[in-house]
Amino acid sequence: MMGKALSSDFLKIRGKGLWFLVFLGPIGLVAMQALNFGLRYDYMTQTYAGQLWETLLQNILLFVPLALFLGITLVSSQLANVEHSSNAWKQLLALPVSRSIVFSSKFTLCVILLTVSCLLLAIGTTVLGLSLKFNTDIPIGDIVRLCFMPLLASFPALALMLWLSLTIKNQAIPVSFGIVAAITSLFTINLSEYLPINWPIFAYLGPNQELFAGAGLALGAAIMLIGLLHFNGKDVG
Amino acid sequence: MNEWVIETKGLSKRYKGRYAVSNLNLKIARGDIYGFLGPNGAGKTTTIRMLLGLIKPSNGSVHIFGKALNKDKLSILRRIGSLVEYPSYYGHLSAVDNLEAIRRILDVPTARIAEVLDIVGLAKEARRPVKGFSLGMKQRLGIASALLGNPELLMLDEPTNGLDPSGILEIRELIKQMPKQHGITVLISSHLLSEVELTAGTVGIIRQGELVFQDTIENLHQQAKGSISLSVSEPELAMTLLKEHGINAIMNDSSILLEQTNNETIARMVKRLVERDHSIYRVEEKRKSLEDLFLQIVGEGKRA
Known part of the structure; x- marks a missing residue:
């Protein structure tokens, strides 16, 4: 059943700009670093000689949480808006498919889209490093961790944003909230590591990276469950 | 079941x-x-x-x-x-x-x-x-x-x-x-x-x-069937006469209203009235359209 709902959702996002967003995020991040390194190539390669890959990853990392939060906000809102803007909830939920499946299918779709984004970021980072003639000793492990650990740690945001987007018809509310949260995340790094908004960056940086990713998954699952229960009991107006 | x-x-x-x-x-x-x-x-x-x-x-x-x-x-x-x-x-x-x-x-x-x-x-x-x-x-x-x-x-x-x-x-x-x-x-x-x-x-x-x-x-x-309305010269007398003959009618202003509309009843009634020298001015059928009935059903209980 899940597969059917998911394939239906894939069809519905056609031409809604979601795939564009998926590509825009990673390409934007990589392009920024291409400029950063390209414009001051000599300075960068001299100053950071011997640790070029690390420097590149550090520079990208600064923007990964921001990009993730923005991506999550826009993807979940756009996805929900497919149903909101067409008054399709009453039609969709009168079909023989449980609301849990509908909700989980949207969640899965978000995860798939964001995973594709993160995968593109990994590929883009590697390609950028190679074309800047960094050594061929590619830190694959680090690149993969950079691209996917923050994603896992941002599951609470994903669950929350999807829940808000799916249940509030006026998408201005979840989108504003998400953008404010994304920008705030740039300035909260010195605050407590218990703040979930910091988890994506700590899931790559800190000691106990796995703990942050794991906590993200767990809290994300909890929020999704609450959202699911609320969505299940909601009247469709 | x-x-x-x-x-x-x-x-x-x-x-x-x-x-x-x-x-x-x-x-x-x-x-x-x-x-x-x-x-x-x-x-x-x-x-x-x-x-x-x-x-x-x-x-x-x-x-x-x-x-x-x-x-x-x-x-x-x-x-x-x-x-x-x-x-x-x-x-x-x-x-x-x-x-x-x-x-x-x-x-x-x-x-x-x-x-x-x-x-x-x-x-x-x-x-x-x-x-x-x-x-x-x-x-x-x-x-x-x-x-x-x-x-x-x-x-x-x-x-x-x-x-x-x-x-x-x-x-x-x-x-x-x-x-x-x-x-x-x-x-x-x-x-x-x-x-x-x-x-x-x-x-x-x-x-x-x-x-x-x-x-x-x-x-x-x-329910939407009509009623027959009869206007006669002396409605009160006519009413008494109809009652004697076992025909149920109601007075409405100066006309007589009959819920039953089958032909025999109407014929019998007119005959009796004419025999007693009542002048019959009009025999009208009042039809309620379904729409009227609907509006009536829907309108009942609504404050005027």
């Missing part, structure tokens, strides 16, 4: 202390076309949403195909096609893709899409994005989606809204065929009696959330 396709018992929905629907006992027989009538805001859409499990009733129960909706929701919904209020459509997709999105969930053969588009007469426009459709075409697409899963029960909420007269006629013919050709039971809501008069076998009339009439359309016609 369960001959009813839809049976609700004491179905109620309360919004912030006000009942949008209260104590509704609907009974809809298999193969029937049930016209669900009421003015705007009477609770028709709320009821249909409850029947589809879109909103939860505050009280009461819904049984469809003899099964409780809150227990067997998905297996019941599999056998229902619905169109609730204004049509739902994904504007950026073509008609075919809109149906495909639903088909993937219903899991019917792809060929069914062409079939339903053909039934509603949209086959030619199938590839155009739906946002460019006229309201009537969107409404037809909605009906096509409702038919997609080969339903046994169709719930159409104001399906002819926004259609032009020829579109209304087409949809009406389409709905009429459903029980005959496919054995489908149809629940169709409308705020116009004339709309369902020609298609429905049974009508339920809802007013301010309460079901005020539920019977066959023939019985509604019976």
Whole structure:
């Protein structure tokens, strides 16, 4: 059943700009670093000689949480808006498919889209490093961790944003909230590591990276469950 | 045991202390076309949403195909096609893709899409994005989606809204065929009696959330039968005379009203009156149209 709902959702996002967003995020991040390194190539390669890959990853990392939060906000809102803007909830939920499946299918779709984004970021980072003639000793492990650990740690945001987007018809509310949260995340790094908004960056940086990713998954699952229960009991107006 | 396709018992929905629907006992027989009538805001859409499990009733129960909706929701919904209020459509997709999105969930053969588009007469426009459709075409697409899963029960909420007269006629013919050709039971809501008069076998009339009439359309016609009004020179004397002959009549101003309208009674009455030298000025039949009756039923209980 899940597969059917998911394939239906894939069809519905056609031409809604979601795939564009998926590509825009990673390409934007990589392009920024291409400029950063390209414009001051000599300075960068001299100053950071011997640790070029690390420097590149550090520079990208600064923007990964921001990009993730923005991506999550826009993807979940756009996805929900497919149903909101067409008054399709009453039609969709009168079909023989449980609301849990509908909700989980949207969640899965978000995860798939964001995973594709993160995968593109990994590929883009590697390609950028190679074309800047960094050594061929590619830190694959680090690149993969950079691209996917923050994603896992941002599951609470994903669950929350999807829940808000799916249940509030006026998408201005979840989108504003998400953008404010994304920008705030740039300035909260010195605050407590218990703040979930910091988890994506700590899931790559800190000691106990796995703990942050794991906590993200767990809290994300909890929020999704609450959202699911609320969505299940909601009247469709 | 369960001959009813839809049976609700004491179905109620309360919004912030006000009942949008209260104590509704609907009974809809298999193969029937049930016209669900009421003015705007009477609770028709709320009821249909409850029947589809879109909103939860505050009280009461819904049984469809003899099964409780809150227990067997998905297996019941599999056998229902619905169109609730204004049509739902994904504007950026073509008609075919809109149906495909639903088909993937219903899991019917792809060929069914062409079939339903053909039934509603949209086959030619199938590839155009739906946002460019006229309201009537969107409404037809909605009906096509409702038919997609080969339903046994169709719930159409104001399906002819926004259609032009020829579109209304087409949809009406389409709905009429459903029980005959496919054995489908149809629940169709409308705020116009004339709309369902020609298609429905049974009508339920809802007013301010309460079901005020539920019977066959023939019985509604019976109620709408006219009365005979008689104006004579001396109405009081005439009344006494009629009473002596066992004819029930009521005085209304200076005329006499007869509920019975069969020919013999009228003939007998006129004869008696003429024998006693009453001057008969007029014998009129006062017909109530169905629309009048509907308005009367709907209007009762409303503050003047």
